[in-house]
Amino acid sequence: MSKAVAIVGAGIGGLAAAALLAKAGHRVTVFEQAAQAGGKAASVELGGYRFDTGPSLFTLPEVFRAFFERLGRDLRDYLEPVPLAPLCAYEFADGTRLNSYSDCARFAAELEAAGMARRAELEAYLERSARLWEWAGELFLTRSLHEPATYASRRGLKALLNAARLSPFANLHAANARAFADPRAVQMFDRYATYNGSSPFRTPATMRIIPHVEYTFGGYALQGGIVALPRALERAARELGVEFRFGARVERIAVENGRCRGVAVGGESHPADVVVSNADVLSTYRTLLELPEAPEARRYARLEPSSSGLVFLWGVARTFPQLQVHNIYFSGDYRAEFDALFDRLDLPEEPTIYINVTSKVDAADAPPGGENWFVLLNAPRNAGQDWPALAARARQAVLRRLSRALGCDVGALIRVEKIIAPPDIERDTGSTFGSLYGIASHSPVAAFLRHPNRSRRIRGLYFAGGSAHPGGGMPLALLSGMLAAELAEKHES
Numbered sequence: 001m002s003k004a005v006a007i008v009g010a011g012i013g014g015l016a017a018a019a020l021l022a023k024a025g026h027r028v029t030v031f032e033q034a035a036q037a038g039g040k041a042a043s044v045e046l047g048g049y050r051f052d053t054g055p056s057l058f059t060l061p062e063v064f065r066a067f068f069e070r071l072g073r074d075l076r077d078y079l080e081p082v083p084l085a086p087l088c089a090y091e092f093a094d095g096t097r098l099n100s101y102s103d104c105a106r107f108a109a110e111l112e113a114a115g116m117a118r119r120a121e122l123e124a125y126l127e128r129s130a131r132l133w134e135w136a137g138e139l140f141l142t143r144s145l146h147e148p149a150t151y152a153s154r155r156g157l158k159a160l161l162n163a164a165r166l167s168p169f170a171n172l173h174a175a176n177a178r179a180f181a182d183p184r185a186v187q188m189f190d191r192y193a194t195y196n197g198s199s200p201f202r203t204p205a206t207m208r209i210i211p212h213v214e215y216t217f218g219g220y221a222l223q224g225g226i227v228a229l230p231r232a233l234e235r236a237a238r239e240l241g242v243e244f245r246f247g248a249r250v251e252r253i254a255v256e257n258g259r260c261r262g263v264a265v266g267g268e269s270h271p272a273d274v275v276v277s278n279a280d281v282l283s284t285y286r287t288l289l290e291l292p293e294a295p296e297a298r299r300y301a302r303l304e305p306s307s308s309g310l311v312f313l314w315g316v317a318r319t320f321p322q323l324q325v326h327n328i329y330f331s332g333d334y335r336a337e338f339d340a341l342f343d344r345l346d347l348p349e350e351p352t353i354y355i356n357v358t359s360k361v362d363a364a365d366a367p368p369g370g371e372n373w374f375v376l377l378n379a380p381r382n383a384g385q386d387w388p389a390l391a392a393r394a395r396q397a398v399l400r401r402l403s404r405a406l407g408c409d410v411g412a413l414i415r416v417e418k419i420i421a422p423p424d425i426e427r428d429t430g431s432t433f434g435s436l437y438g439i440a441s442h443s444p445v446a447a448f449l450r451h452p453n454r455s456r457r458i459r460g461l462y463f464a465g466g467s468a469h470p471g472g473g474m475p476l477a478l479l480s481g482m483l484a485a486e487l488a489e490k491h492e493s
Helices: 012-023 061-070 104-113 119-142 148-152 154-161 172-179 183-196 205-217 228-239 281-288 295-301 334-342 387-406 422-429 474-492
Strands: 004-008 027-032 043-046 049-052 081-083 088-091 097-100 219-222 243-246 250-256 259-265 268-271 274-277 308-316 326-329 353-356 371-379 414-420 461-463
Touching: 004 012, 004 250, 004 259, 012 027, 012 061, 012 228, 012 274, 012 474, 043 308, 043 414, 049 308, 049 371, 049 414, 061 474, 097 104, 104 119, 119 172, 119 205, 172 183, 172 205, 183 205, 228 243, 250 281, 259 274, 274 281, 274 474, 281 295, 308 387, 308 422, 326 387, 334 371, 353 387, 371 387, 461 474
Parallel strands: 004 027, 004 274, 027 243, 088 326, 274 461
Antiparallel strands: 043 049, 081 219, 088 097, 250 259, 259 268, 308 371, 308 414, 326 353, 353 371
């Protein structure tokens, strides 16, 4: 039976849910406060330079390929993923440089040449990472952890039987230190904690699963930038009959007798049998449902938020052959960096610097002879800090490090600039505290603490996006929307 569905927000998760529910025959309307789809996956043009302002790496292409197949479509008709080789260029505090590759032999040769690890160490580490994926990775990503049926399945039972082997009570840094003798290799694999906004010194060793994903399935850029993904999802959704309303901020989710009845937009009611919130979980409870004291809201609010980011968009008037699409300049004291981020809610004096240069793939993203630099620093959540002062301090630290590394005055090459701080992220994306990934993964059961994709309190209410299961990042956000749609189909039929 066809139902009216309202999607709150046109982020990756909301777009996925919208397309699947329309494919199932429902009448779907997406309400988005911005002028375009994408959520955190956004883009801006400044003085002839184009920048992605959110996610920058396209991973797990099979997830997206399978999604488009479920829609009866071919991913290749919508997106042009460009495989990256190298995946990333690294520079350490001591000046050591190397590139990472999805080709294990090539990557091992880089590590051995730098004196950081033997091939056998890398192979053993990636084999362990592959086993973690086999035991539980796919299950945790593609099934709801909050539905009893998940654990009655063959894969669910397998995950439970191997729970202790997932190392949930050891932290990622300790596990990496056992795997590699060289502290630079440890630091390189510690960084995967930042993929979900966490500290490697506090996140479970289970996160060793992430390197398997990156080095086995590869990393990609997208022609047209990361914003090509939400545009592709929007296009597919429109083809299936989804209606989009942009510049339409949802003010309230209407609930009557414990059931969703629709949404209020611009003072007008829009009836719906099913509502999928792609908004931040806390914002949904506090603002849209006006239930700040609901047990689910209180429980979620007690969890530690993930880190945020401080972004510098720099259009530079020069090209740098030594830079790749993705680049990491590590701090000299990683522990001090994460202590500052999570304990003091401060920026470290010596930050790790990430630079994404999409003009390496698409020359149209920068004027001739220039490059578009998306410079990201790990940042604490927004807690009312003096962000202009922090940004000014960080800018000088970044320019000093990059000028030294690249052998020129980088500041003199900047032609356009935009700074995006955690309060901007909080305002523009609705992410509570500007946290990029919802909650941090700082407990042995962190995966189970993310908000379920289905509300048990309010019938007809479902959740998608980075603050819901399975978490942040584009593939996971897409999977959250798929799970929300599957659960809606199961429980609303």
